[in-house]
Amino acid sequence: MKRITGLFWGVFLLFGLSWIGLVAYPYLTFAGLRQSKDEATGALSPQGVAGTATQGARVYAANGCFYCHSQYVRDKDEGTDIDRKWGTRRTVARDYMFDQQVFLGISRLGADLTNVGVRQTDPQWYYKLLYNPHSIGHEAVMPAYRWLFETRQIQGQPSVDAVKLGGVDAPPAGYEVVPTAEGKMLVEYLLSLKRNYPLPEAPEATE
């Protein structure tokens, strides 16, 4: 290669192709996505995450949950996600249209969380899991997230959020374990993960 200008042009044009395909194109296409309107009920979906759950997404990121948990369901011919009951249909671009941070994830040391809010609706389940994963016999390689909780003396009435811990984890008498503000936000967020509304472009998988 003799001419430096030739190198510059080649470097820009060849890489530019991928820039057009994977940066400009998705940006322009997905900016035009709209909610889907259910013919019968007039309900719009997806609704997006609202309130404290959006802040919970930040706690999810801060603690690196997405390094072991994914948030997308592959189609039936690309994996067994649907057989594992992680979702009833594949996820599509529209599912993520309101997300500030999209946590697709690349590892499944833990379960997929696309629809975890559908599978587990009790905040106590999440609190116990985060306080001590072994307490509900889950995820042996999952660490405990104790810093999302505090042990405090019961003042008058016990808190409604107090984690119902048993065995070795039970706090001493007169004390209770309650989630911190961050802990609550995270659980709000996880409870909000429900991508189970119908979308025309992703029909439910049939057996």
Next chain:
Amino acid sequence: MSITSESSVTKVELSPIDRSVRTPVLLFFGSAVFWLVLASLFFLLSSSQIHKPDSWWTLPGIPWLSYGRVYPAFLNCFVYGWVATAGIALGLWLLSRFSAAPFRHPVLSIYGWGVWNIGLVSGIVCLLAGTTTGRPFLEFPPYAAFILFLGFAMVGLSAISIVWRRKPGALYISEWYLIGGFLWFAWMYSTANITLANPPVPGAAQPAINWWYAGGLFDLWLTPIALAAAFYLIPKIVERPIYSERLALMGFWGLALLGGWTGMTHIIGAPLPAWMITAGIVARVLMLIPVFAIAVNFHRTMKGSFEGLRDDYALRFISTGAMIYTVYAVEGSIVSLRSVAQFTQFTLVTQVHTQLGLIGFVSLILFGAVYYIVPRLLDRQWLFPNLVTTHFWFVVTGLGLLYFSLTIGGLIQGFGLADPQVPMIAMSDLLQPFLTIQNVGVLLLVIGNITFAIAFVLILLISAPAKQREVVVEESDKAPENSAAEVSVA
């Protein structure tokens, strides 16, 4: 006037070119070694945490040092702190050699070094504090990313100024890779950070851009760094010009065309148009063409000089790294195929594949480059050759244990994941023995890297005049600076 004629005249003196780049190159190499040690410690901690999350020695309960923060701190320290920083040092050194003129803007690059390292420190501190964008390989929050980019722009400009004032004549292969790499990295890092900053582009476009960046980061920044070093140092050490420039051209343009697409193979089945993923898979498979072109070129250049692997430390590291590049690329193509990815996606197979590329391919070549360049810049020699041998065997053994345990464990995990009857909890138990072996492997790797850091500090501190100076000078007499030009004319 060329460096070669000059170094034979002045014998023991450094060439003016080496003297002009010495400070920035040593600063970048020095901080790269620091980040490598830090990255290694994070790696050891995170691999222990995934193995024994509850044991006291994995420091449970400290949010700053929990797996979800230490693991990205390891990857970012390694990619930006070690590989990219050492790559910049290598780039400045190589580009000035080829320019055949002293480096005019060392001050700009030294300020750039400061800013780049401030960017790294602030980014890593943010990650440990829990401030992250939540996007793989782009975790640094926007302000840290901005500082990092500013530092890169300063060094990049001084590097471009070297190319600008270069002697006329054909560009050598290493220069293609370095010029390409510097421009591509500046382009993709700024694009990704701007589009994904607050407020980011609409939801589903984020992973497309994220993985466009991550694929490009490996194939168009880290890979060019390593290849630039290998294309310069292999012919230089075996004292024979590169076998074929035509093959080298094929390798370079192949990489330039395909490198921007390969990242999509990490998210097969993702909520993106199918053609994007397919383009990624096609690119990953076609990538075998440039990779084999490069491998054949290296092999043919080294042919007949394989005994050099025993005698020359630098060559041993570089050629092992170059061989691992082929393995890495072949495995990359295989695990990208939809039928294989069904099982390997989301498993430790893909995780350790990334580590194989980072450690086995890019780092080994960079280690060789440091072993080659630093004594020449300081006009000293490595004090204890045993440290270098120890480094090599610890890293290679550690990587081997890590790679094979996680690949086999990952395959078992993959078949488990694919069978809906196998509960998730059972998988963690199945993986335990493999996680134990990988933990030992990582420990060996870390010991090796610390040995390297000790050797590096010793050569900086203790002046042991090079006994084999005659040999060194003789070697640079046969520098491929000119022979390279001859090849390109041929």
